[in-house]
Amino acid sequence: MERSFKEEVRSLRLGEGETFHGEGILAVTKALLQSGVSYIGGYQGAPVSHLIDVLTDARDILDGLGVHFESCANEAGAAAMLGASINYPLRGAVTWKSTVGTNVASDALSNVASAGVRGGALIVIGEDYGEGASIIQERSHAFAMKSQIWLVDPRPDLPTIVRMVEKSFELSEASHTPVMLELRIRACHLFGSFTTRQNRAPQLSRKRTIAEPDFDFGRICLPPATYAQERHKVEVRWPAAVKFVREHGLNEVFEGRLAEIGVIVQGGMYNTVVRALQQLGLADAFGAGDVPIYVLNVTYPLVPDEVAEFCADKRAVLVVEEGQPAYLEEAINAILRKADIDTRLVGKEVLPMAGEYTGEVVLTGVARFLEGSAPAGIDLVKISETFEGNTRPKRIAAELLGAAVPARPPGFCVGCPERPVFSAMKIVERDVGRLHVSADIGCHTFSTLPPFNIGNTVLGYGLGLASSSGLAPNFSKRVVSIMGDGGFWHNGLVTGVANAVFNRDDGILIIMKNGYTSATGQQNIPSSGKNLRDEPTDMRIDAAVKALGVKWLRTIRSYSVATMARTLREALKSKEPGLKVIIADGECQLARQRRERPLVAKQLAAGERVVRTRFGVDDDVCTGDHSCIRLSGCPSLTIKTNPDPLRTDPVATVNTGCVGCGLCGEVAHAAVLCPSFYRAEIVQNPNWWDRLVERARRAIIARLAGGDRRSATT
């Protein structure tokens, strides 16, 4: 795992009335234990990976409470875990990244939602929308509506988040419906504090197991039960949920002086709205302000009476709802219409329809709303001046900078084992021409960015190969598909490989075997060799692929660029029909460094002989064309001002970040680049033999060595 949570885990033990300091997602984890869950599952993915990581480190606490935890094969598996709560009063929680994870989970979700639950079922989703998101931009809201799962969107401060987790279980049980708790990226990584309660051991658990199975045809998803379930949703569960939300005051109203206007906001957007009001001088540091605010900590279902009450005596109300479609705005409009309330509802006309609602966006929207609604008792001139003042620096900066500063998207780490594969591909493309590459989800998706720009489509996690099946038969050259080992086990094994073999598809699949789901923080997967409990697993990608009937299979060390290029050419030209699989084998460098650095440090301290490898560039041999960089993009292979006074273009240089992965040399060879690269092996704590040889060599070489002839004159 990329990050150890041994420290944070201690805060999961906190008892009654103590203070928890930590990240939002850890607070959620603590809240789960305070709610007496019997089981927890999920699939890693930012921003909720930490929930899984921390529980992995918290095994003994879970064992103590009798809580079962497992990291699932994929989100569908995680959602299916909720089946435990259908027949039995077991509280359970699962987590994943949304919307992609929810897409994968949706089959099981529909069924759980239809059958209904006895035990509280909570789905913690990381809403990966906006800055820092690594996926397609969609809202999870639609899933809640279509399957009738309640959607909780808590105000982003830890006490509220924790309370909402606890209340969600009660809501779920009161309405026999699973509940989604949505946390945006920043809320997940929000560092704050809250007062803890004692962890609750579940009524039924691995310690106190269920005696008798429960059979109730009404809970089975098969007609005619499904018809009854569909009616039960709207006739019983929905009203029960609305009643619960209202009676327990899950939504909040903050009164304000300007009673003729108001703001209805998703819980998650509350702080941003308050900040906008503070900047415009309409709220104090504690949120107490002039504008009444109705906070929807539960965004589905809405509570029509609450909405009507809030809007009734207002001229205009602003709805702050991130993303599209504008479900809330439309629903609220409908509620007002039915209640015959003629309050003017303002929303997407002053706020953007799509995209993250950052502070700047909301500030602009609120300012425009105020100008439009012009309530009595505020100084519009002052407001527009404040607004102007806040946005002016941006315009000045644009003038002074002249051009936009270079973008810096994420990319492959120093020494990443996936980079060389794309170097090889780019070299091959030089003589076979551009290839169509179906990319996949994972760090390897960075191949689509400069300097490689390799990868024509991305269809979803583990779907690299599947997304070639329609194109390959219609393409002149063989289509290349990429898949990470994470995606392979997530679903690529079946959706991709089995499908391709079954349909006798001809194509090339490159599987990046770096040992973990690296992009999400190096969680173990079947082929890691160990599960999250550190128990050995003997599951191999090559064996699995062979078992499915793949004949053409090569495993290549990913740093061997030349061999990789040769193998790829072979696969492209080969007469052999059917799927050709190349496993690019190289461990995630982050994981490797994390494992090896401490060891090396120990050896050095103990005075043991350690050889350190570094690459370098002779700046007088480099001519500053940067071909090597266009074939690598390694952060540690960079440029510096040319020390040669006659040359103006910068030369390549290797900075101290180099981990000596060897790619530079491999590329220089494979691409027949230039002779300016060298590899240096530095012997730390040399023994007497090293010293002797070194001394001898230096003596002889000193005699042979050439000097600088520049002192000569004409």
Next chain:
Amino acid sequence: MTTLAQRPISILIAALGGEGGGVLADWVVTAAVGEGFPAQSTSIPGVAQRTGATTYYVEIFPTKLAALGARRPILALTPNPGNIDLMVASELIEAGRAMQNGYVSPDRTTLVASTHRVYATSEKMHMGDGRFEDSRIVRAAARLANKSVLADMNRTAQASGSVINAVLFGAMAGSGAFPLPRSACEAAIRARGKAVEANLRGFAAGHDLAAGTSEELAPISAKRAWRTTPQARLRGAFPAETHRILEEGVSRLVDYQDAAYAELYLDRLEPVLGLDSADDDWRLTAETGRHLALWMSYEDVIRVADLKTRSSRFARVRAEVGAKPDEPIAVVEYLKPGLDEICAVLPPVPARALRTLVTRLGLADRLNIGMHVKTSAVFGFAVLRSLAALRSWRRRSSRYIEEQNRIEAWLGEIRRVAAHDRAAALEIAECARLIKGYGDTHRRGWENFRRIFATLIEGCVPEARLLAVAREAALADPEGDTLARTLTELTAAPDKSAANLAPPVESRLARAGE
């Protein structure tokens, strides 16, 4: 009861993935909590942290919890333009990005930023020089920041045997815009318990930086000093403005071949000087001299072997890889000589013979032998040294003869055009910049140069502007697509350079290139 703060102190930290920005944010929050202030931080980690630009946002409410009673400030999760008190950037472009996003405002923001550069891929992969102009950012900072601490904190970190986030933390604490005392910050570093001593050193260094100089700008890494060896003929025959470059050129060629070769260099430049004038500081002579020196010292096996086996080189390598004096190092060269490299050192006749033979056998591209030569070992060193010794033979080599022809053709055009239009002649001289590198890179550069030459220069009086455009196009992409497009556009355009084009076949240059 103490008076309550009006608003929180907002701190935005811009860093690159893997620089420890998260740790820095944790230090800040820990320090704030330690002081009893309400504090909150948010970040956008995940895949965004894989080497890319990322930010951490912290808000501290500068009234102690004790004084707040039951009240709690509402702290924001995202930074707002015009609302940042302390903007911290671990690298210069990130400081620029912060300003671009409106996070640095004159009335309020203290900017703490390291002036060192970590180049973005788009800057690095350019075929010429794609670097963003650093000075623009420094100028903008001076205009936009209320107060700024600008310094090469990367260097400070290395000097203090620490890491940049610790130095930044110190600079923040010393900037005057930070609401927490030094003691609280140091306590936070200790509390985390990792590399405490090193981090405290870095913190102290950063703190001094901020307290002392507030506007120190890191010098853009200085170039190697110009040599000024007295060179009689040069001093006599050429105007002072040209000495800097020409003296370097002369000594470069003495170093590359011998004194006679340097004489040839000056022989070639004198006629150009004759066509040049003092009006624009003899730029034509100087720039032609720059590119001529580089072209005449073209990189062949002999040159590379020579450069790699100099005593000065080993010292440089040791320094670059940070080897301690007592640590032996092995240096391995990645060489892959092929048919071209072999033919280059042979005389024209055998070279041509070998080439035809090999091509007939269809081995042209397969002859490259990848070699790992250990120049730190006696044998490997001796091999390269003996290759370097071929210098005396160089004049007989086919590559030498070829390059001299090409050079003469190029100079010929410079002289011809200079008579009508010195600006255009200068552009022709500049075109030599396109020819660099080894193997394919060199071939490609030469091809681009030749296409521009044949299309826009030979047989006509070229327009300086068009040549500049074409040269930029040649540096736009390795595949030469942009150049091809540009040349067709330029020649399609109804101007005189297009009017009388000489077909490449008749090109002297093309012949020289055969």
